[in-house]
Amino acid sequence: MIQERYKPTFLRKLYPNTKLWMSLGISCAVIFFNNIWFSLAVMILSLIMIAYEKYILEFKVVSISIIIMAVMMFAINGTLNPVNNYTNDPVFILPLLNWKFYKEGLEYALTYFGRIAPLMCALFLLFRTMNMTDLGIGMYEGGIPYNISFMFISTFQTIPILGKDMNQIMDAQRARGLDTEGNLIKRFKAFLPVMVPVVANSIMRVRNQAVALETKGFNSSAKKTVYRDLPKTKADHILKWSSILLSIGSIVYRIIQSFF
Amino acid sequence: MKKPIIEVKNYSFAYENTDKKVLDSVSFTINEGDFVGIIGRNKAGKSTLCESLVGLLPFTMGGSWDGEIVIDGKSLNETKGAGVTDIIGIVFQDAESQFTQETVEDEIAFAMCNFGYSRELMRERILYASEACGLRNMLDRSPFKLSGGQQQRLAIACILALQPKVIILDESTSQLDPIGRDEVFGLITKLHAAGSTVIMVDHNIEKIAEYVNKVLVLHDGKVIEFDDAGKVFQKKDKLNAHDVRVPQVTDAALQLKDKLGFKEAPITLEQAKSVFAGYKKEGK
Amino acid sequence: MGMKTIDSSKGKMRNTYMAILIPLGIAINFVGGTIASKLSLPLFLDSIGTAIVAAIMGPFVGAVSGVGFNIISSIVNGNILGSLFGICNIATAFIVGFMARADKFRTIVHAIIATVAVAVANALLGAPIAVVVYGGIQGSGVDLLVAGLLSFGNDILSAAFLARLPINLADKGIACFAAWLILKRLPENMRNLTGGKRANADA
Numbered sequence: 001m002i003q004e005r006y007k008p009t010f011l012r013k014l015y016p017n018t019k020l021w022m023s024l025g026i027s028c029a030v031i032f033f034n035n036i037w038f039s040l041a042v043m044i045l046s047l048i049m050i051a052y053e054k055y056i057l058e059f060k061v062v063s064i065s066i067i068i069m070a071v072m073m074f075a076i077n078g079t080l081n082p083v084n085n086y087t088n089d090p091v092f093i094l095p096l097l098n099w100k101f102y103k104e105g106l107e108y109a110l111t112y113f114g115r116i117a118p119l120m121c122a123l124f125l126l127f128r129t130m131n132m133t134d135l136g137i138g139m140y141e142g143g144i145p146y147n148i149s150f151m152f153i154s155t156f157q158t159i160p161i162l163g164k165d166m167n168q169i170m171d172a173q174r175a176r177g178l179d180t181e182g183n184l185i186k187r188f189k190a191f192l193p194v195m196v197p198v199v200a201n202s203i204m205r206v207r208n209q210a211v212a213l214e215t216k217g218f219n220s221s222a223k224k225t226v227y228r229d230l231p232k233t234k235a236d237h238i239l240k241w242s243s244i245l246l247s248i249g250s251i252v253y254r255i256i257q258s259f260f
Numbered sequence: 261m262k263k264p265i266i267e268v269k270n271y272s273f274a275y276e277n278t279d280k281k282v283l284d285s286v287s288f289t290i291n292e293g294d295f296v297g298i299i300g301r302n303k304a305g306k307s308t309l310c311e312s313l314v315g316l317l318p319f320t321m322g323g324s325w326d327g328e329i330v331i332d333g334k335s336l337n338e339t340k341g342a343g344v345t346d347i348i349g350i351v352f353q354d355a356e357s358q359f360t361q362e363t364v365e366d367e368i369a370f371a372m373c374n375f376g377y378s379r380e381l382m383r384e385r386i387l388y389a390s391e392a393c394g395l396r397n398m399l400d401r402s403p404f405k406l407s408g409g410q411q412q413r414l415a416i417a418c419i420l421a422l423q424p425k426v427i428i429l430d431e432s433t434s435q436l437d438p439i440g441r442d443e444v445f446g447l448i449t450k451l452h453a454a455g456s457t458v459i460m461v462d463h464n465i466e467k468i469a470e471y472v473n474k475v476l477v478l479h480d481g482k483v484i485e486f487d488d489a490g491k492v493f494q495k496k497d498k499l500n501a502h503d504v505r506v507p508q509v510t511d512a513a514l515q516l517k518d519k520l521g522f523k524e525a526p527i528t529l530e531q532a533k534s535v536f537a538g539y540k541k542e543g544k
Numbered sequence: 545m546g547m548k549t550i551d552s553s554k555g556k557m558r559n560t561y562m563a564i565l566i567p568l569g570i571a572i573n574f575v576g577g578t579i580a581s582k583l584s585l586p587l588f589l590d591s592i593g594t595a596i597v598a599a600i601m602g603p604f605v606g607a608v609s610g611v612g613f614n615i616i617s618s619i620v621n622g623n624i625l626g627s628l629f630g631i632c633n634i635a636t637a638f639i640v641g642f643m644a645r646a647d648k649f650r651t652i653v654h655a656i657i658a659t660v661a662v663a664v665a666n667a668l669l670g671a672p673i674a675v676v677v678y679g680g681i682q683g684s685g686v687d688l689l690v691a692g693l694l695s696f697g698n699d700i701l702s703a704a705f706l707a708r709l710p711i712n713l714a715d716k717g718i719a720c721f722a723a724w725l726i727l728k729r730l731p732e733n734m735r736n737l738t739g740g741k742r743a744n745a746d747a
Binding site for chain 2 (some may be wrong): 225227
């Protein structure tokens, strides 16, 4: 009945919980192996998959924040972090500003960056290929209480609705002369005139929503059933257990490593 | 023989933490297959009455009450409102605030999932409800991206999937444009013709007169009139005294009553045409 | 004629309101953050929803909404470790929620006390999280202040804390003020949702 919304690529066909396990596995591996080459490999692999799944455009936003974070992390830690050993020579000096970058600070930044950046790429991929309603259903089928999975699914419908309200109200206020581009004070003053109507409207709708949910049996004592039919394949099983092994393995590795 | 499906017996209601009776000794009976229009000015208690009929007030949402409401033979005082949603479905004015799911299909399935229907039954009902409401080719769209009329039809589809005997529409068309309104009225007429009992709260007196067979007039929580539509709308002065107007056709006809001398003023355009067609131009 | 009464606060409606307000709190947090970035304001402004939900439904429900926001937001932004900042939101929800439950969120003075408490708590908790997760620099406006403090010789933890104090005072001030305003104008039928002793009082 539901027409194919997306092209069924391998990642998209996986059961949603499997992708959660994979996220756990990769996160543990990157954090606990703490190895710059491993992190680099994960990052390159993720970028290749992102290109393959045609998410490059959406990834641009994430990549910009990765770059900004990198610049700030390396710049500030490299020059100012007290870990730096200022008696040695700096690793390099930025020409015009005469900023001195020291080895310890840069290594410090690299450690943290090497943890965060690959995860940002890998997890972006895994979560973009997940449909949030499917994930909510996966949660319920996996044992999480119905109310929680409902709230999860409903959150992803509520956010765009409020976003639409926000845009409408911002346009309406601008048409009434609200200044959203002037100096800092003016922009600060513009915040409440947009925020308050959005919030007030949404609160006023709450009672109607509660009544509607009640009449649709939200609190009925029947065992709630699931409408969407999500298949679980062998690939899901393999990936799930590999991820669990990877997580445990990386934690054990870290523990052993800390003894030597 | 017509069987009573809703019996309201001396029902009074006040909201939680207040003393003011929003409904005061309301009594009336609705039979299976009726099409009832509830009219009255704002704050007359119409929505409160609808929410009481489905047991929301006072049993789920609190409040003080007296009297009794009997749905399909069972008193709400005993069942505490349980099981009413099998018999009565209610649709509200703001359709968008009733949706929580990603697609139209999921939305229609939502209530059924809550009541534990099997997947096969859900598929069947979704086909039935979406077909009846003209949404069959929109199943994978987002409910929030539909037009006003489509959203109301979806709200009705969600209730229809449960196949209730009674459908209550609380001002469902007030926020729609004329096209949307016609869509919804067309759907409701179809459902009524198929055997459902329909209760409609609406401000559009002409539409009410056109479609319903009985009219309930509320004012300050009390029942002013409850009778066949044709009879109720004859009482223009009484209705006006309670801030309710009559259809324009009726108003005009009543003013001409003495000149034209008919027994009962028409309440719809169609009736008016046939009544006035019988008169020949005088003199000239 | 004696009318019978039913008290709704002991019923299942609380579940229903929770199911609506928790996602709403998360969405309001998102909207706040989005408006802040559209107006290029140097504040986060993403705890307003948490404060509002805590003021209406109490500390624990508010906390769930706050943590939910941090988890979803960190996933959307690509860095799942950012969900640790949920601890800050829990603090915000607890302070506002318990004050609302104890009926101490009515006057402007209450709102100011809440602001200071929430700001200090957020700075105290936010600094170590920023250090542990990001090494102190997280890629947003607050880092410039941190940089400045570092250059004065502070260690990274103190710099992160001191930088966050003024930012949080402004940020959480707006959040608490908004929550207080909403609570004052709350529709009558939503007044007894804060949970705790009042709702569970025996008949």
